[in-house]
Amino acid sequence: MTGARTPDRASLRRRTLLLLAAGAPAVVAAGSLAACGASVSPVTEPDAFDRPLLIPPLAESSVAADGTRVFTLEARAGTSRFLDDATTSTWGFNGDFLGPTLRAERGERVAVEVTNSLPETTSVHWHGMHLPAAMDGGPHQSVEPGQTWRPEWTIDQAGATLWYHPHPHGTTEQHVYQGLAGLFLIDDGETEAAALPDEYGVDDIPVIVQDKSFDDGELTIDDGGNEVGLLGSTIMVNGTIGAVLDVTTEIVRLRILNGSTARTYSFGFADRSFTLVASDGGLLRSPVELDRIRLSPAERAEILVRMEPGTEAMLHSFKPELGRVAVPFAVGGNDEFDVLRLRAADSLAPSSEPAGAFSEFGLDAAAVATTRTFQLQGREINGQRMDMGRIDESVQVDTTEIWEVRNQDLSPHNFHVHDVQFEVLDIDGDAPPPELAGRKDTVYTEPQRTYRLLMRFEDYSDPAMPYMYHCHLLRHEDEGLMGQFVVLAPGEVAQPPAGASSGGGSGGHEH
């Protein structure tokens, strides 16, 4: 189950990287490696999918006198029992691995008391959340060992499957990989009216998909220097390897989070379609029937799966279509594997059909005040690596913008913007496919294509505290593929972030 890597694959990787680094024509690199790479498959599937799927508990909360709902998260080290023959050192929130699911209603005031009991600095970012920059949990909101940080804000966005994870400068990949991640669900009238399965852990199931590699029972992130980061040889869902979910209702809702650091998946079933109901930032306008959904790191999809009594279905990840990457197998493009087994009871409780239309939303593309361009290349955006002391973009509050993002490389990147949910306006001038037509905060950027993202900066101006935008392949992010923007009120001028030293673009890593 530990799936030790063969020397052959490692040497293939090195050759690939050398070819890419040397600027060899992509067609040559791909052609010469295709033949020997045909049998490379880094994922080892378990013998059986018979371990009950772990469900992260719903986080407890208390309501303060002023009505604020208060959660408590403690980041700490622990051990997990992933493998039959070993215990594994892991990190988790309020437990050994991953964290509880936070849940709140739109309109609620929430606070989270985040305590760092780890031996090193971390932070906790509320991915997909619209909130003030000082509460965002990015690299400027470090939580030192032994300290507690207490952000608070009012939930002011559509019902959605969001998540939280560390975002410390230069070490995000390691912290997430060790196990620090959890879901943050938002409910509102819209999600209620959609008539979706909503009994948490029964017919409304969190599905946090991550790939890991083990060395002597311990998690290892050393992948011989893969271009995208670690492509783990073991797949787990909510920390369960070879997981089975016992389904007791006719329809089950899977809230899928790609919680991996680098791998892009193409989820689906060999024998049935599914209904996509929501993307990163909430419900689609109406349900969409699909065979596959591609999710790059940090993207979410809520899908409905229909089951017949006494039957099974296997959630599978098919070979992901990664676009015009130079060497698909080297970046996971040839990988396919089973993910989660669904096992229906002999008698299923009836489920209501989802509503035919869910949500009306839409930003006004005619109201765009500014268009900005972002060229992703290597570890730089527009030719620069992340610098915590530099503000890259200044946005006026209460305006709508287009961010035009282009992946200049022949390998995968994606693009995540803090503070907002955006809409994909077009891709190389064409309307996006239905799965990308909803509210998004992260989008996969295929090589050599241009994504125009429409977004609105409604409120929360702060000239002295930036939000981040970055590639969510976490090694890329750590190595500098990130920038900072502030939201300014009229007349305000961006100020260098307080307490941030200039330089040190790649944090704890040297490259």
Ligand SMILES: [Cu+2]
């Ligand atoms: Cu990237």
